[in-house]
Amino acid sequence: MTDKVYITECPRDAMQGWPHFIATESKVRYIQQLLQVGFDTLDCVSFVSPKAIPQMADSHEVMRQLDKGNSHTKLLAIVLNERGASDALQYDAIDVLGFPFSISASFQQRNGNSSIDENWERLQRIQELTIAKRQSLLVYISMGFGNPYGDTYNPEIVEEWIGRMKSIGIQQIALADTVGVADAALVQTVTAAAIEAFSDMQIGVHLHSSTHNLQPKLEAAWQAGCRRFDGALKGYGGCPMANDDLVGNMPTEAIVAFAQQQSRYPIDEAALQEALAMSASIFL
Numbered sequence: 567m568t569d570k571v572y573i574t575e576c577p578r579d580a581m582q583g584w585p586h587f588i589a590t591e592s593k594v595r596y597i598q599q600l601l602q603v604g605f606d607t608l609d610c611v612s613f614v615s616p617k618a619i620p621q622m623a624d625s626h627e628v629m630r631q632l633d634k635g636n637s638h639t640k641l642l643a644i645v646l647n648e649r650g651a652s653d654a655l656q657y658d659a660i661d662v663l664g665f666p667f668s669i670s671a672s673f674q675q676r677n678g679n680s681s682i683d684e685n686w687e688r689l690q691r692i693q694e695l696t697i698a699k700r701q702s703l704l705v706y707i708s709m710g711f712g713n714p715y716g717d718t719y720n721p722e723i724v725e726e727w728i729g730r731m732k733s734i735g736i737q738q739i740a741l742a743d744t745v746g747v748a749d750a751a752l753v754q755t756v757t758a759a760a761i762e763a764f765s766d767m768q769i770g771v772h773l774h775s776s777t778h779n780l781q782p783k784l785e786a787a788w789q790a791g792c793r794r795f796d797g798a799l800k801g802y803g804g805c806p807m808a809n810d811d812l813v814g815n816m817p818t819e820a821i822v823a824f825a826q827q828q829s830r831y832p833i834d835e836a837a838l839q840e841a842l843a844m845s846a847s848i849f850l
Contacts, residue, residue: 573797582621689734
């Protein structure tokens with residue numbers, strides 16, 4: 567176990583369900599500011615159907631305008647199929663592709679209009695594309711801590727799917743509490759089991775949370791050995807395909823504060839405060 571912390575800031579997740587379209591120039595300006603903070607990764611765009619996620623229809627233009635400069639922060643793009651992966655892989659600035667893989671059949675239909683088996687085949691084809699381009703692929707285990715749809719769930723299902731992903735060369739996994747149904751005890755149990763079983767993989771968490779259980783979930787993931795955390799400034803966002811009552815992301819500033827209590831987490835505090843201030847003009 568290491569105390570080095572890796573934080574992914576997710577402006578894409580924050581923006582994707584926002585009710586008003588955010589201008590391309592505003593998205594670019596916001597992401598440019600976030601690149602100065604010192605996060606490990608920015609989940610910044612997605613190449614998906616504009617009919618499904620209208621807010622992300624300008625992802626190509628955002629990528630054409632972005633300038634990483636001297637930032638060491640990696641850029642991540644979400645894709646749902648081979649076409650999206652091919653679109654993302656044309657940009658050298660994109661370091662990681664993110665692929666949501668639901669272990670809830672109901673949510674897989676809602677989010678990907680496919681069965682779990684169909685999505686598994688899709689994942690294998692996308693993995694082949696990323697290997698050919700010498701890129702990396704991170705898989706989000708959607709509904710990784712249970713689901714509200716009545717689909718069968720247990721931690722063994724999570725481990726079974728991670729094992730299958732490892733068998734095709736996937737090295738990065740994010741366990742996602744997609745609708746915020748998990749309590750701290752379940753977060754610790756599932757995360758600890760995954761990290762112990764797959765110690766040679768990078769296992770992180772993407773936890774949606776209400777204010778009252780934010781700290782307990784963070785502490786539970788940390789005690790389980792997790793050092794990779796996703797968040798969005800001010801807790802904006804939540805999966806628009808998941809539920810009518812969205813549970814937002816964990817506020818990244820809360821994750822940063824927690825990480826700084828546990829270990830040294832070097833970021834540019836002034837840049838972070840400027841990004842927080844900027845968000846007020848982005849999310850109107």
